[in-house]
Amino acid sequence: MISLNLSASLNPGLLHKTRQNPTRLSALLVTGDKPFSCRYPLGLSPIPNLQIRDSAAKKSLLSLTNPKTPAGSFSRRPRSIAAAGSSDPSPDSxxxxxxxxxxxxxxxxxxxxxxxxxxxxxxxxxxxxxxxxxxxxxxxxxxxxxxxxxxxxxxxxxxxxxxxxxxxxxxxxxxxxxxxxxxxxxxxxxxxxxxxxxxxxxxxxxxxxxxxxxxxxxxxxxxxxxxxxxxxxxxxxxxxxxxxxxxxxxxxxxxxxxxxxxxxxxxxxxxxxxxxxxxxxxxxxxxxxxxxxxxxxxxxxxxxxxxxxxxxxxxxxxxxxxxxxxxxxxxxxxxxxxxxxxxxxxxxxxxxxxxxxxxxxxxxxxxxxxxxxxxxxxxxxxxxxxxxxxxxxxxxxxxxxxxxxxxxxxxxxxx
Incomplete structure (x- = not known):
């Protein structure tokens, strides 16, 4: 289980843009008031128990993380957010x-x-x-x-x-x-x-x-x-x-x-x-x-x-x-x-x-x-x-x- 805080004031337009540029997803996961839990890596499956006050933001984020998202909008290959969002080599490499x-x-x-x-x-x-x-x-x-x-x-x-x-x-x-x-x-x-x-x-x-x-x-x-x-x-x-x-x-x-x-x-x-x-x-x-x-x-x-x-x-x-x-x-x-x-x-x-x-x-x-x-x-x-x-x-x-x-x-x- 992964516990994070999601800001209640997410911008639906910004969420929509992450479908074109998944690396921006890490910018959306900022400190907020409401926690949420995820059993799966982000981008592979829907996020259950997601507490978002803005219904438009919720709809945009769920469509982003839905497995049925059209090809090319988000990779199905397992990887971490840091790996997906960074083109620079890791510190280990x-x-x-x-x-x-x-x-x-x-x-x-x-x-x-x-x-x-x-x-x-x-x-x-x-x-x-x-x-x-x-x-x-x-x-x-x-x-x-x-x-x-x-x-x-x-x-x-x-x-x-x-x-x-x-x-x-x-x-x-x-x-x-x-x-x-x-x-x-x-x-x-x-x-x-x-x-x-x-x-x-x-x-x-x-x-x-x-x-x-x-x-x-x-x-x-x-x-x-x-x-x-x-x-x-x-x-x-x-x-x-x-x-x-x-x-x-x-x-x-x-x-x-x-x-x-x-x-x-x-x-x-x-x-x-x-x-x-x-x-x-x-x-x-x-x-x-x-x-x-x-x-x-x-x-x-x-x-x-x-x-x-x-x-x-x-x-x-x-x-x-x-x-x-x-x-x-x-x-x-x-x-x-x-x-x-x-x-x-x-x-x-x-x-x-x-x-x-x-x-x-x-x-x-x-x-x-x-x-x-x-x-x-x-x-x-x-x-x-x-x-x-x-x-x-x-x-x-x-x-x-x-x-x-x-x-x-x-x-x-x-x-």
Whole structure:
């Protein structure tokens, strides 16, 4: 039953017009003295118990709501007065369309971030290798890359292009460990790049989950059987790729393995020491890691290979022919090293760890294929098979660890 008040002073002429324009019916149902009840939706059947003082108005309204009203005067399709009287979309449809647009915009933004992440990583690997081919001094080149990233962040903070975080002494102390392990991981990777093909280094670096599981287990974390099984193809694939690698070099293999250890310890140490500094986002965190890593690395770089830099510089210029070409290679390697790390942190802020892991795995595939094409490195069939097995194992690992995280979250909620 629907109870409404109908004004006693209805205009019969106005009621008659509603037969031509049903949307005006809602304007007629205004507050009045006499209530009436209706068992049916208005416009589908007569309205019983209608109390109207004006007989002409009553006659007009009853003819309007009579089912025998001529076709075209009022629709028989069930609908509410608001739906019949409004050509504008409902609030629900408006919100649904807004959500769709927002989702499309977010997906587009995420696609751009992923595209930049992949593109910047490819550019870094290509020009980093070009520079190392003519100037085989990875300690200086790695230091410059950290220097370029530090200058980049200082410019963003100084010109207020990005909010500068409030830094405290406890934060710097907590960051010393992660920055040290980041330095170890970065310089070891550069050493590996200088001695073997870029594709081989990335295949070995895909074994990073193996070290993550082992070290985390020693520190008390437990993993389901699926995680342990997922690292088997990683080990098998990396081993097959290593024994069939044309440019195999023990120093290059060791550098990639040490890089894995450094980055895994950085992640573990960051998780344990930086939990109380969640107000600092990933981009600012990486900026401060770059600055502290530069402080760690450059003095050691001077000690390790500083005496060879001048001679190596002249050989590099003679090999390239134009000093500007060498400068561009070094500059691009430094700028894009920071940019691809920046994009990865931005992607991690927007997506789940599982999606990030899958994206990182696919990134290695794209980088490996790109560098093989650019540098025309010979790839044996077994080497390609081993690389594919290792990368597939990394994908399985990301799936297994994602399920473990869901289980852990569920257990925490129960507790």
């Amino acid at each position: 408006d919100s649904g369309e807004a959500e769709k647009k927002e989702k499309k915009a977010k997906n587009l933004q995420l696609g751009i971030v992923f595209g930049l992440w992949y593109f910047q990583n490819i550019v870094f690997n290509i020009f980093n290798k070009k520079a190392l081919n003519v100037f085989p001094y990875p300690w200086l080149l790695a230091s410059f890359q950290l220097f370029a990233g530090s200058i980049w962040m200082l410019v963003l903070w100084s010109f207020k292009l990005y909010p500068c975080p409030k830094i405290s002494k406890p934060f710097i102390i907590a960051l010393l460990g992660p920055a040290l392990f980041h330095t170890i991981g970065h310089i070891s990777a550069c050493v590996s790049f200088s001695k073997v093909a870029v594709s081989f280094t990335h295949v070995i670096k895909s074994a990073e989950p193996v070290f993550s599981v082992i070290f985390s287990s020693f520190l008390g974390d437990s993993y389901p059987l699926a995680v342990w099984l997922s690292i088997l193809p990683i080990v098998m694939g990396c081993s097959l790729a290593a024994v069939t690698e044309v440019s195999f070099n023990l120093g290059g293999l060791s550098g990639a393995m040490i890089s894995n250890v450094g980055f895994v310890l950085r992640n573990i140490y960051s998780k344990r020491s930086l939990q109380s500094f969640k107000e600092i986002d990933g981009l600012n965190l990486y900026g401060w890691i770059s600055i502290l890593s530069l402080v760690y690395l450059f003095p050691v770089a001077i000690f390790v290979e500083g005496s060879q830099w001048v001679q190596g510089y002249h050989k590099a210029i003679a090999s390239v022919g134009k000093p500007s070409t060498f400068y561009i290679w070094v500059l691009l390697s430094g700028v894009f090293y920071h940019l691809y790390n920046q994009s990865s942190y931005q992607a991690l802020d927007e997506i789940s760890p599982l999606t990030f892991s899958v994206g990182n795995t696919m990134k290695r595939v794209v980088v490996i294929v790109s560098t093989v094409i650019v540098f025309r490195n010979p790839v044996r069939p077994l080497n390609a098979l081993g690389s594919a097995i290792a990368i597939f194992g990394t994908f399985l690992y990301s799936q297994a660890t994602a399920k473990k995280k869901k289980i852990d979250v569920g257990d925490d909620k129960k507790n």
